[in-house]
Amino acid sequence: MISSAGGSAIALRVDHTVEREVVEVFGRVLRERGRLDILVNSIAGEDPLMAQWCSFWKTDLKNAETALRQSLVSHIITAKHAAPHMISKRRGLIVEVTENDILSAGGNPVTQAVKFALKGLALNMAAELRPYGVSAVAITPGFLRSETMLERFGVTEETWREGAKKDKNFLESESPLFVGRAVAALAGDPAILERSGQLLSSWELGREYRLTDADGRRPDWGAIKIDFSRHPAELLQILRTGSEIQLQWLSELTRKTKHFLGRLPH
Numbered sequence: 001m002i003s004s005a006g007g008s009a010i011a012l013r014v015d016h017t018v019e020r021e022v023v024e025v026f027g028r029v030l031r032e033r034g035r036l037d038i039l040v041n042s043i044a045g046e047d048p049l050m051a052q053w054c055s056f057w058k059t060d061l062k063n064a065e066t067a068l069r070q071s072l073v074s075h076i077i078t079a080k081h082a083a084p085h086m087i088s089k090r091r092g093l094i095v096e097v098t099e100n101d102i103l104s105a106g107g108n109p110v111t112q113a114v115k116f117a118l119k120g121l122a123l124n125m126a127a128e129l130r131p132y133g134v135s136a137v138a139i140t141p142g143f144l145r146s147e148t149m150l151e152r153f154g155v156t157e158e159t160w161r162e163g164a165k166k167d168k169n170f171l172e173s174e175s176p177l178f179v180g181r182a183v184a185a186l187a188g189d190p191a192i193l194e195r196s197g198q199l200l201s202s203w204e205l206g207r208e209y210r211l212t213d214a215d216g217r218r219p220d221w222g223a224i225k226i227d228f229s230r231h232p233a234e235l236l237q238i239l240r241t242g243s244e245i246q247l248q249w250l251s252e253l254t255r256k257t258k259h260f261l262g263r264l265p266h
Contacts, residue, residue: 016043016074022081036085038187040180041078041118042097044071046148050111059108071114079125083134090133093187096122097179098138101201101222103246119199126197135196137186141179142203142221143169168227174219178202178211185209 002009014025029036044050049067052060079094086092098118099105105115118138125136145160153163153170163170182205186192203222205211212218228236 016078017069019077019081022078026081026085030085035089036082036092038093038095038183039079039082039086040095040097040183041075043074043078045097045099046146047071050107050114052108052111053106054108056109059110061110064110067110068114072117075118075121079121079136083125083129086134087129087132092134093183093192094122094125094129094134094136095183095186096136096138098140098199101140101199101204102243103250104242122199123197130193130196133193135192137195137198137200139179139182139186139200139202139205141174141176142201142219143173144179145170145173145175149173167230169224172219172221172224174202174221175214178206178213178219181211182206182209185211 012025012028015021026036047067047070049063050071075096079096082092082094086094096118099115103116103119105112107115122136122138129136145157150156150160150163153160153166155161155163157175160173161171163173179202182200182202185205185208186195186200189195201222203220206218206220210218
């Protein structure tokens, strides 16, 4: 994809749960390119170990520790070894790819913990990186038309619209290129530091930067009326209750954070 667009891309096999391998890959980047500008942490975003959907009291946890290491610890390891190269140049952007532009995410407790933690990871990194001119954000794509999803819907990138026969929402899906263009636009924005720590979405950035997908469309997951007809009533009630509780949580958190900020010395 990168090469066909006129860029240069080198594929490397790296186990991001092994610090030595991560150190080696960044060493190669510095030797061959002389700088590290952007890290897009999208490691194990569709890890099969997190595919289980169920209530927390029914979750099979036999692979929980492995899933957490592959999908969360790997992000921390990679960001840890990327940051010093950016700090030394006083520029750079770390992007944590997550799910949903609110606090919650679907799946089992392990999946939910990972997606929630990635949002918090960007938030925490942003405060530490700001004095060095380096930014960190979390970003979520919309209904992502990844290779996994194409396979699940039994379609290809050429026939993807056929997937609407299974789920009407698929018509508003986006290819990985769209969120990639959103990241590129962010990296090129001279005011990026002002957004550091924030939870962003491909569709809002698409509107702001007037981005299009590979087919010329501008998918906007945040603007469509989502078809929830395939969801059981019980799940919809959980989502509704969870959103209401989340609003209460955020309201209280805002109040407490303002109080804490007021107690800090200037």
